Amino acid sequence: MGSVASTLAKLPFEPMIDVYSIVPAGGSGTRLWPLSRDARPKFLLDLEGTGLSLLQSTYQRLLPLSGHEKVMIVTGRAHVDAVKAQLPGISDHNIVAEPSPKESMAAIGLAAMLFHERDPDAVIASFAADHVIATTDNVFASAVASAVAAARQSNGLVTIGIEPDEPSTAFGYIHLGKPEEIESDAETFARFGLTRISACQVQRFKEKPQVEEVKELLATGEYCWNAGMFVTRASVLLHLLQDTCPLLFSGLKKIAADWSSAHRQEVLASVWPHLPKISIDHAIAEPAATQGQMLVIKALLEWKDVGDYAALCEMAGPHLNPGDNQTPAKKVKVMGEAKLVFVQDGSGLFVTSSGRPIVALGIEDLVVVDTPDALLITLASRSQDIKSIVGVCKEAIPYLQ
Amino acid sequence: MGSVASTLAKLPFEPMIDVYSIVPAGGSGTRLWPLSRDARPKFLLDLEGTGLSLLQSTYQRLLPLSGHEKVMIVTGRAHVDAVKAQLPGISDHNIVAEPSPKESMAAIGLAAMLFHERDPDAVIASFAADHVIATTDNVFASAVASAVAAARQSNGLVTIGIEPDEPSTAFGYIHLGKPEEIESDAETFARFGLTRISACQVQRFKEKPQVEEVKELLATGEYCWNAGMFVTRASVLLHLLQDTCPLLFSGLKKIAADWSSAHRQEVLASVWPHLPKISIDHAIAEPAATQGQMLVIKALLEWKDVGDYAALCEMAGPHLNPGDNQTPAKKVKVMGEAKLVFVQDGSGLFVTSSGRPIVALGIEDLVVVDTPDALLITLASRSQDIKSIVGVCKEAIPYLQ
Numbered sequence: 035m036g037s038v039a040s041t042l043a044k045l046p047f048e049p050m051i052d053v054y055s056i057v058p059a060g061g062s063g064t065r066l067w068p069l070s071r072d073a074r075p076k077f078l079l080d081l082e083g084t085g086l087s088l089l090q091s092t093y094q095r096l097l098p099l100s101g102h103e104k105v106m107i108v109t110g111r112a113h114v115d116a117v118k119a120q121l122p123g124i125s126d127h128n129i130v131a132e133p134s135p136k137e138s139m140a141a142i143g144l145a146a147m148l149f150h151e152r153d154p155d156a157v158i159a160s161f162a163a164d165h166v167i168a169t170t171d172n173v174f175a176s177a178v179a180s181a182v183a184a185a186r187q188s189n190g191l192v193t194i195g196i197e198p199d200e201p202s203t204a205f206g207y208i209h210l211g212k213p214e215e216i217e218s219d220a221e222t223f224a225r226f227g228l229t230r231i232s233a234c235q236v237q238r239f240k241e242k243p244q245v246e247e248v249k250e251l252l253a254t255g256e257y258c259w260n261a262g263m264f265v266t267r268a269s270v271l272l273h274l275l276q277d278t279c280p281l282l283f284s285g286l287k288k289i290a291a292d293w294s295s296a297h298r299q300e301v302l303a304s305v306w307p308h309l310p311k312i313s314i315d316h317a318i319a320e321p322a323a324t325q326g327q328m329l330v331i332k333a334l335l336e337w338k339d340v341g342d343y344a345a346l347c348e349m350a351g352p353h354l355n356p357g358d359n360q361t362p363a364k365k366v367k368v369m370g371e372a373k374l375v376f377v378q379d380g381s382g383l384f385v386t387s388s389g390r391p392i393v394a395l396g397i398e399d400l401v402v403v404d405t406p407d408a409l410l411i412t413l414a415s416r417s418q419d420i421k422s423i424v425g426v427c428k429e430a431i432p433y434l435q
Numbered sequence: 436m437g438s439v440a441s442t443l444a445k446l447p448f449e450p451m452i453d454v455y456s457i458v459p460a461g462g463s464g465t466r467l468w469p470l471s472r473d474a475r476p477k478f479l480l481d482l483e484g485t486g487l488s489l490l491q492s493t494y495q496r497l498l499p500l501s502g503h504e505k506v507m508i509v510t511g512r513a514h515v516d517a518v519k520a521q522l523p524g525i526s527d528h529n530i531v532a533e534p535s536p537k538e539s540m541a542a543i544g545l546a547a548m549l550f551h552e553r554d555p556d557a558v559i560a561s562f563a564a565d566h567v568i569a570t571t572d573n574v575f576a577s578a579v580a581s582a583v584a585a586a587r588q589s590n591g592l593v594t595i596g597i598e599p600d601e602p603s604t605a606f607g608y609i610h611l612g613k614p615e616e617i618e619s620d621a622e623t624f625a626r627f628g629l630t631r632i633s634a635c636q637v638q639r640f641k642e643k644p645q646v647e648e649v650k651e652l653l654a655t656g657e658y659c660w661n662a663g664m665f666v667t668r669a670s671v672l673l674h675l676l677q678d679t680c681p682l683l684f685s686g687l688k689k690i691a692a693d694w695s696s697a698h699r700q701e702v703l704a705s706v707w708p709h710l711p712k713i714s715i716d717h718a719i720a721e722p723a724a725t726q727g728q729m730l731v732i733k734a735l736l737e738w739k740d741v742g743d744y745a746a747l748c749e750m751a752g753p754h755l756n757p758g759d760n761q762t763p764a765k766k767v768k769v770m771g772e773a774k775l776v777f778v779q780d781g782s783g784l785f786v787t788s789s790g791r792p793i794v795a796l797g798i799e800d801l802v803v804v805d806t807p808d809a810l811l812i813t814l815a816s817r818s819q820d821i822k823s824i825v826g827v828c829k830e831a832i833p834y835l836q
Contacts, residue, residue, distance in 0.1 A: 355827050356827075357827060357831035392810045407791055408791055411795045423795075
């Protein structure tokens with residue numbers, strides 16, 4: 035974690051954007067079993083091979099924007115210690131521990147209330163803990179700044195949509211509506227090198243489409259990827275929530291009211307178990323879009339949701355078998371030590387987290403995930419389908435949960 | 436090894452056949468890496484799942500025929516301790532330790548000389564240490580008795596050929612020549628329930644054929660599998676060897692002369708390294724066949740040379756994933772614990788000698804060999820081809836030899 039520490043040290047005196055960041059860190063990433071487990075969810079893993087977990091990369095990306103005091107992580111109780119270990123120096127009041135998983139709306143709603151109490155005029159932005167975003171340029175920061183300006187101007191919900199660079203069926207899509215020009219102060223324009231900020235109305239959200247449909251959608255030029263990034267005034271979010279999910283709203287209200295009191299755990303214990311489980315998309319984003327209260331800022335981001343092994347396979351390149359400089363395998367991605375992987379007449383993804391050599395012969399797009407206590411073997415094309423057989427395995431061998 | 440011990444205890448007072456058995460136990464079984472290693476060759480492995488290694492099964496099969504004092508194992512120096520551990524009670528003078536591998540002729544030739552010194556009229560029979568033969572009936576014993584009778588009568592070389600039950604390309608074939616009736620004593624006929632013993636001349640040996648050719652061979656009815664079993668008078672073998680490989684013969688002669696003296700190791704050290712490397716097939720069997728001095732006894736044996744993972748795959752049957760009684764995988768063979776193997780939309784061979792669960796999705800005829808220090812993944816159809824990539828791996832990581 036020297037990296038996050040050094041980012042903190044290099045922080046400008048002022049954060050770049052007046053925005054409160056919320057990072058819901060939940061979900062175990064079932065499609066990445068046996069790398070991800072209930073006790074070692076995807077966001078705690080280093081899937082990029084950078085030495086940082088997805089959560090650490092996310093935190094490091096948000097620190098310069100919001101500043102140390104305005105980034106809040108919402109995670110399961112079981113993961114609080116691991117999160118603190120990965121993010122040393124994070125303030126206790128910026129980690130919210132959920133007693134049990136309730137999907138994203140409860141997590142983001144509670145964080146929004148806590149930030150709203152700190153600052154009634156707060157603009158909040160929520161970002162998944164386990165997405166990969168390139169930050170070599172300032173495209174991400176500029177997109178967030180634009181979305182914050184749009185949220186202030188519109189008093190609605192704003193999302194950052196990603197320009198698709200391939201017809202993926204792994205993501206949901208956003209259907210763009212009519213454009214809207216966003217005003218902002220000269221300083222923001224100057225800092226992010228913007229000449230104008232263009233938003234669009236969100237016509238509607240479209241769940242993961244089938245492969246035939248995707249190409250039609252993209253041909254219209256009217257669709258971008260839904261990356262699950264939401265920006266809005268905290269007060270607007272809470273109003274929307276009160277309208278669409280009054281039970282969830284009132285439950286969170288009770289919890290937030292006693293958050294800083296001695297009764298926090300008591301109230302959590304009595305209220306949390308009864309909160310409805312619902313995602314932020316279903317709870318407020320889709321209703322807001324239907325009511326014309328939702329804007330999207332399109333961004334040309336290098337963004338990835340590494341949701342399954344096929345996504346990791348896509349990073350494959352030439353691989354020289356150790357000790358053999360003659361005949362490289364064409365398409366191999368190794369997570370772990372490349373010097374442990376020997377491939378002939380084949381390609382694919384090899385995870386060597388058990389430290390044992392892997393010899394693979396004759397299978398294309400093979401996925402081998404070798405961990406100290408379990409082994410998964412499939413094809414990249416089947417990596418969206420592992421849930422069922424992995425479920426049978428976890429049921430039979432509970433320590434593999 | 437309770438099993439070999441109990442076979443010994445149940446031995447009839449007299450061995451069934453007056454024959455000296457030789458078991459050359461060499462060769463590491465490269466095509467079964469990483470199960471087999473230089474230090475843990477194929478013959479020491481339990482590939483049948485019976486609780487006995489191939490060597491133990493071979494020894495147990497030969498004890499009732501030859502008796503305890505007339506079975507000799509020839510193996511590499513490095514394996515002597517392992518062989519003794521697997522065959523408790525074997526006499527030291529029935530284990531011959533080769534200083535280095537020299538292929539089968541040196542091993543069998545030396546054993547033949549040692550037996551010939553014990554008994555100038557000895558008939559010897561050599562059997563691979565790593566073949567699988569069913570012994571539920573007395574077909575094997577009866578075939579050996581017939582071959583011994585043929586060897587005494589013909590004063591030539593005799594082999595036991597296996598009636599093929601499929602067009603395999605993994606074995607060599609024997610082209611049968613004209614039939615020859617073999618005499619034997621009434622007691623032998625009675626003991627093995629034989630009414631007559633028929634042998635054939637061996638016209639010629641045919642190396643592993645291509646798949647198109649095999650069907651033509653089998654259609655003629657004139658071919659059987661070469662199982663590498665040779666039966667002959669020791670004196671005949673030594674004469675043949677002297678004719679065809681005089682250097683090997685004279686080298687072995689020097690070694691045998693000093694075998695029981697204080698100079699055994701000294702002579703071995705000076706002579707053994709210079710012995711020619713040659714198989715018994717090339718050294719004497721093929722020349723004998725050419726000269727019309729070779730007979731074959733055809734046997735309807737259940738015989739297998741488990742030479743690669745495809746051979747183990749053939750034993751596949753239905754497999755219920757642990758905890759799921761609904762949807763059996765159709766064609767799965769597990770070596771190790773079946774309760775560690777979870778297969779969906781696939782089939783194949785799974786070796787679980789690391790004790791870790793294996794989840795496999797979407798690959799037919801998959802071969803997964805999971806050992807504590809190395810992992811092999813291939814397809815059954817490619818299991819004859821693993822030598823090259825395994826070689827690269829062993830070169831790079833010497834402890835995997």
